[in-house]
Amino acid sequence: MEEPTGGTGDRRPGGRPRDVGIDERVRGAVRDSLVEVGWDRTTLRGVATRAGVSRPAISRRWPSKGHLVLDAILGSVPDLDRFRGVDRAGWIRAVAAGSFELFDRADVRAAVPGLLAILRDHDDIRDALWQGFTGPASAMLGTLDDPAAGAPDPDEARADAEAVIVLAAGAALISSLVVSDGNRPGVIDRVRRALDRALLSEDAPPASVT
Secondary structure, three states, rough: OOOOOOOOEEEEEOOOEHHHHHHHHHHHHHHHHHHHHOOOOOOOOHHHHHHHOHHHHHHHHHOHHHHHHHHHHHHOOOOOOOHHHOOOOHHHHHHHHHHHHHHHHHHHHHHHHHHHHHHHHHHHHHHHHHHHHHHHHHHHHOOOOOOOOOOHHHHHHHHHHHHHHHHHHHHHHHHHHOOOOOHHHHHHHHHHHHHHHHOOOOOOOOOOOO
């Protein structure tokens, strides 16, 4: 988000180290509140009470409820561990798996209605989310070789990566809202296969589906 939230080196303007324990308590309180009372009834005052901190302590760290909720459910930086050591097929699997896992979470599903409105109305939050979370994962695809296609063109690889992320995240969002639990495994399987066919060359082995 707009302010670093991790690490012991974070400091406030006065020079004192930032108490990251407060950050984690607040994030946890947000997630619990979303699951228990939903987006509309999750308030900064209520989160402060749950976390045992003051309302000003929250306002100093996050400029709005939207910033706070996004940070609580996504973290301040993307988790790229699932992409370590993968090839292009593995990258697709990681994007698809990460997208469906995210929208399967109860706190994320509770936050979706409010976050959609926030992202629609606030360019700064939307741009920060796109650049901060799509950018690093997209950049990784350009470093992965496809033996059948040769070295990737960085610009083409990034465009492909962004398209796959949008398709996977969109499919995961819609499936979490409208697809019945019994049908979800089959839908997820088909989405992953479709992404494989869209991005991988014909000679490359398809990503396995589990």
